[in-house]
Amino acid sequence: MGWRSAGCVAAFALLVPVMAQAQMTPRLIEPARIGTVHEALGAARYVAAPKGDCPTAYRTFDNGPCLDTVAARLKAAGVTQARVLGVRHSATGGEAVRGDYGRDYSLYDISLTPAGLRWSEVELATSEIRVPRDCYALRGEEVFYTIENRGGQTVAQERQVVVCGGGPRQPNGPYRVEGPSLPVDPPAVGATVRASGDAWPPTETLRARGEWRYLAQPDPACAPDQLVRKVYCAQTGIAFLQANAGEKELDLIASKFPVRDGDALKADDVEQLVLKRSGKGFKADKRWFERSKLSVPAGCATTEGAVFRVHGREAGLFVAEEALSTCGAPLAPVPRDIFEAYGEARPVAMGRNSCPETARLLPGVCFDEVIAYMRAFDHKALDVVVLKYQVRDGERVWQDYDTAKVRFSDGTYIAERKGPQVLGYVTMSRCDDMSDRPAEGRGYRIEWRGRSLMAVPYEWKACPIY
Numbered sequence: 001m002g003w004r005s006a007g008c009v010a011a012f013a014l015l016v017p018v019m020a021q022a023q024m025t026p027r028l029i030e031p032a033r034i035g036t037v038h039e040a041l042g043a044a045r046y047v048a049a050p051k052g053d054c055p056t057a058y059r060t061f062d063n064g065p066c067l068d069t070v071a072a073r074l075k076a077a078g079v080t081q082a083r084v085l086g087v088r089h090s091a092t093g094g095e096a097v098r099g100d101y102g103r104d105y106s107l108y109d110i111s112l113t114p115a116g117l118r119w120s121e122v123e124l125a126t127s128e129i130r131v132p133r134d135c136y137a138l139r140g141e142e143v144f145y146t147i148e149n150r151g152g153q154t155v156a157q158e159r160q161v162v163v164c165g166g167g168p169r170q171p172n173g174p175y176r177v178e179g180p181s182l183p184v185d186p187p188a189v190g191a192t193v194r195a196s197g198d199a200w201p202p203t204e205t206l207r208a209r210g211e212w213r214y215l216a217q218p219d220p221a222c223a224p225d226q227l228v229r230k231v232y233c234a235q236t237g238i239a240f241l242q243a244n245a246g247e248k249e250l251d252l253i254a255s256k257f258p259v260r261d262g263d264a265l266k267a268d269d270v271e272q273l274v275l276k277r278s279g280k281g282f283k284a285d286k287r288w289f290e291r292s293k294l295s296v297p298a299g300c301a302t303t304e305g306a307v308f309r310v311h312g313r314e315a316g317l318f319v320a321e322e323a324l325s326t327c328g329a330p331l332a333p334v335p336r337d338i339f340e341a342y343g344e345a346r347p348v349a350m351g352r353n354s355c356p357e358t359a360r361l362l363p364g365v366c367f368d369e370v371i372a373y374m375r376a377f378d379h380k381a382l383d384v385v386v387l388k389y390q391v392r393d394g395e396r397v398w399q400d401y402d403t404a405k406v407r408f409s410d411g412t413y414i415a416e417r418k419g420p421q422v423l424g425y426v427t428m429s430r431c432d433d434m435s436d437r438p439a440e441g442r443g444y445r446i447e448w449r450g451r452s453l454m455a456v457p458y459e460w461k462a463c464p465i466y
Helices: 006-020 068-077 235-243 368-376
Strands: 027-030 036-048 081-087 105-113 116-121 135-137 144-150 153-164 204-218 249-255 270-278 281-286 300-302 307-313 316-327 336-342 346-350 381-387 401-409 412-417 442-449 452-464
Touching: 036 068, 036 144, 068 081, 068 105, 204 235, 204 270, 204 300, 204 307, 235 249, 235 270, 235 316, 249 307, 346 368, 368 381, 368 401, 368 452, 381 452
Parallel strands: 036 081, 204 249, 346 381
Antiparallel strands: 027 336, 036 153, 081 105, 105 116, 135 153, 144 153, 204 316, 249 270, 270 281, 300 316, 307 316, 336 452, 346 452, 381 401, 401 412, 442 452
């Protein structure tokens, strides 16, 4: 019978239940962290609304906000500059102002000068709301204003609904405010708002911009010695290199068609070149890899593809990348339960004083139980776990272990070290790998199954609650 002796048959009987066991049920490591919903406060601003009999000197535009009342309050307070909220209709106390910036409301910078009132509309939505670092923005919750009466004055208070200490209880709003405002006391009208602790950048939209770069474009009147690639007139770039002998080359953005100050060029509208000196003057080589010099402020993220904006100066035309960007607290993470999921158990080899010589496949390691397992289930090759020290039943190992490939060849067993790794796949339905998984979140759970010591692969998984 060869190896199929009575002893091996008994070992086979002991090992069958090991393989027949169902996969272990995942274990909850950490329940989802549900945050508390608050309102983060920014500046309190004066309010300007349309007025039928608005004096011409205080009128922004036809049917637009009238600045006469605001100007009078600034004069009375001895203030010459302010940023005010302009609304499209008369606003009353308790009303919330929301909507699209520039259509439903706008911000205006106004100045009182000896020559009279000066005003300009702020191009993009901005605020002085600085969300604390342990809080996050909520999807669909933009900055809005509440119209309030304070000391006989009508003011617009900046607000943003945020969640702190975890993710929101539900994926979408409306959200019910559960905690006090941040800060608790609203700021005085016109006062500069400062964060009380570590906070995200102000919630706003801005144009991120990059370095200015030289521009070339088609020009029928271009002098032959300023023409590169037979198409583009690189007058400004060549003039710079001629005036700066120490410079060997420079970035050159070539527009595929003629442009003027203020134009915006998409990536497909340009070629990125390198303008260099050559024996006959100058040449321009195409870049192998396109280079971006867009500078996005910390705490901001672009919301659209960058364009090259053309800028006209006395020396000629230049370009600089720009892209709309939103700044402030990032979106709240989806709350997730952390589970420990398990894979297929593997036999274990480890050091032991008494070990048959034929089972000493690696120095200091006994593979007798592994060999019995492989014989029982007719494995010709198997990946196994090698423990470097004695462990107790139920103990977890995530470091100081090894793995090996054991093969049966020409009547003998041989082993090859493979290094520390988690063998097989550990999966869990509707769950993801943890991007922030700690070291102990992946390894082996050591346990006795019948009379065999087995290593069960485990891995912590992040399971969104919705």
